């Protein structure tokens with residue numbers, strides 16, 4: 485029986501075209517800015533977001549950390565959603581390495597409003613940390629892949645800028661949001677200072693993320709990347725599939741979204757509880773009976789379906805390249821009523 489792996493879109497393998505591009509890539513020493521393939525990817529990414537410059541980094545976590553380090557100084561404060569990846573899953577790097585303290589805002593389906601940001605803002609006062617950065621996660625992982633609309637980003641961006649703070653989007657899956665809402669990445673990037681997006685998730689690349697921003701910011705981010713040991717040499721072998729991802733892999737994300745909806749509908753029919761309003765992109769977060777997620781995951785595994793835990797009573801399924809509609813039908817048959 486073939487295993488159907490819905491743990492994450494990070495399990496995707498590079499396409500054949502990507503493997504060929506890796507083999508053919510023109511290479512150079514990227515620390516000296518001499519890798520033509522990296523330079524092409526970084527410019528392509530910057531153009532897609534209407535920003536001046538881009539920076540290839542090893543991962544989404546590195547992209548977020550480097551962005552935080554570049555926007556903030558030790559002791560600064562960063563506003564983010566209460567279950568943001570940058571806070572919840574990045575090993576505390578923002579505090580351990582960048583030295584910033586998070587101020588959490590509980591969003592609705594991963595999205596908080598400009599009014600909430602304003603209400604949490606304490607001003608620049610002697611006793612408080614310096615408010616420096618506002619982070620937005622789009623799509624929001626723990627909220628089940630929910631999207632921020634352009635308007636929501638614009639409003640929070642303006643509220644932050646009016647208070648002298650910078651804005652960063654953790655856009656690990658921002659192209660999923662673009663496809664789901666028919667949005668242009670430039671419209672998201674327009675009201676913020678930096679965006680990180682991942683090549684290695686739904687876009688199927690083996691490695692890498694890119695940060696985009698203005699030239700001055702990216703020049704400083706390049707030094708932050710270097711100090712973290714992220715200065716890579718012939719990194720064109722990572723950039724080559726990234727170019728294919730940006731040029732060809734984005735429209736197919738729609739198929740992942742359709743499959744996620746089909747899966748969610750079937751899981752609800754089988755007795756799991758899902759807020760269907762959260763099923764906007766390629767992630768499905770479902771509630772099992774109380775404290776039963778581990779049992780559910782083990783049972784699913786015995787039937788050859790892999791999913792992951794999102795808490796004691798929550799499981800996560802992620803659709804991705806390589807999973808087709810027939811697989812979803814198969815998954816639902818294998819899982820059966822819970």
Ligand SMILES: Cc1ncc(COP(=O)(O)O)c(C=O)c1O
Pocket residue numbers: 542543544545546569570621623624625654656657682684693
């Ligand atoms: C929203 C979000 N941001 C950042 C990351 C980190 O990416 P990476 O695993 O490449 O470090 C992830 C990974 O799943 C994510 O979901």
